[in-house]
Amino acid sequence: MNKQIVLIRAVILIVTLGSWEIVGRTANPALYVPPSAAIPALGRLLTLHSYPDLLEHLLLTLREILVAYAMAIAAGLGAGFALGVNRLVGRAYGPILAALYAVPAVVWYPSLMLFFGLDAASKIAFGFLLGFFPITLAVLAGIRQVNPQLLVVARAFGADGVTAFRKVTLPAMLFTLVGGLRTGLALAVIGVIVGEVLGSKSGMGSLINHAYGLFRTPDYIALVVVTLILIVGSDAVAALLERRAQRWTE
């Protein structure tokens, strides 16, 4: 049974790639890029033939993501806890945050470009903005999950504020919090890459744009594959950490 499903999946993949290969060869190969052309392009990219400065762009994108995410964590945790400590404050600002979260975030990007220019700063700002909201909202939701009676009991047994937070609040909200942190990372990554594609001079997004603009479609496909590996890798690390944290709560 299980083997059968894997087999069917493999067949679907092979049929898709195969028909793509056939269509790509008969139709315009600059548009369809058959797999037989994409793999050599990937080889040329990885051996630094098509883009010799690939590594610098990759590292720049990575650095932008890390800075944006670190800022989003700091600001998201800060804002979340600041809004979460007081019920009235949380009820007043929570809906405002949620309403802003409902705005398609890309509308802020032109303003950020105006502020921060075409360089890394505007990408970091956009990644930060995208990552900030889910983290803040997760902190708010997590605090709401904490059973207030547990806090009262902890206080009654003489726990001070810090101890009560560390022993009661944090474990109770960790599950939600870590989920928010993971979503925040995914969105920070997307923010940085969207920012780069929409307008930049360096980074993976700018390379993708460059290859697309010159109709170097096989190189474009190869760049997308490398970027995807970067994204999937970062999400895999986040998933690992998430599982760690969840095991720690149990």
Place this chain on the structure above:
Amino acid sequence: MPSPLCSSGARSDGPSDAATRACSRPPTGCGGLADPATVNETVRVRVVQLLSVAALLVAWEAVARAGWVDPLFVPAPSAVARALGRIGAAALAGLGETLLKAAIAYVLAVVIGVGGGILLGSVRPLRQAVNPFVIALYGMPKILVLPWIMLFLGFGATPAVVYATIHGVFPILVLVTGAVRDVDATLVTVARAFGARRWQLYWKVVLPAIVPTVLAGMRLGVVFCLLGVLVVEMFAGLRGMGYVLSSLANGFQAPELFAATALVSAASIVIVLSLDALNDRLSQWRGDLR
């Protein structure tokens, strides 16, 4: 056991267990009708919200007038308001065009998402075979395929609609697939035992069961569709709100840019909040029905 928020008897005219059920569905169903203390707090919340927004605007205006920030980058709210008057007509036309594309994409995304979700959810072998691909496509940042879509479809409204549909369809598809898969098997068995035909099974059992999920997906999807259209217009559009925003940014017209940004934000907030309100209405109705 009614929740304490709803014990004021505001709904005591109905059959008691129906009222209880409607009330135990947080947070809707009992919001504004509760006791004076809650009403009082709601008023206080609104006051805090209004005061903070007003304070923010006043502080911003003061900072801008005092010349602490470069008006080239951070214009005062009053300047933004004047700019809104200047660009109003052009911006509204752009917004209308964007909303139209988003609406077409949205209809496509909902139809494909719900239809595909029902198909994948009810045909188990198909679901098992296809699911990893769906999840992979769902997780993949769509921006990476945007240049390719542009190569295929050129400029104009088509790439925007296609890209926005791709953006919007996956959350709906994934949610609906899960909901159909998780429809209570007992209900299906009972319906079958009572001789329901296939279409009756879908119409009377599956569809009512997945309505909340479909609505949740539609709530997510609308933002994604708007986002998709705006991204394409910013990337390579010649019309529409995304193009208006990026050309204002390129022209360093900060007051006009802020005004246009505020306009799109307000429009999307209104759309999402009205979907939320509709959602609340429908779930209340479902709660009363049960």
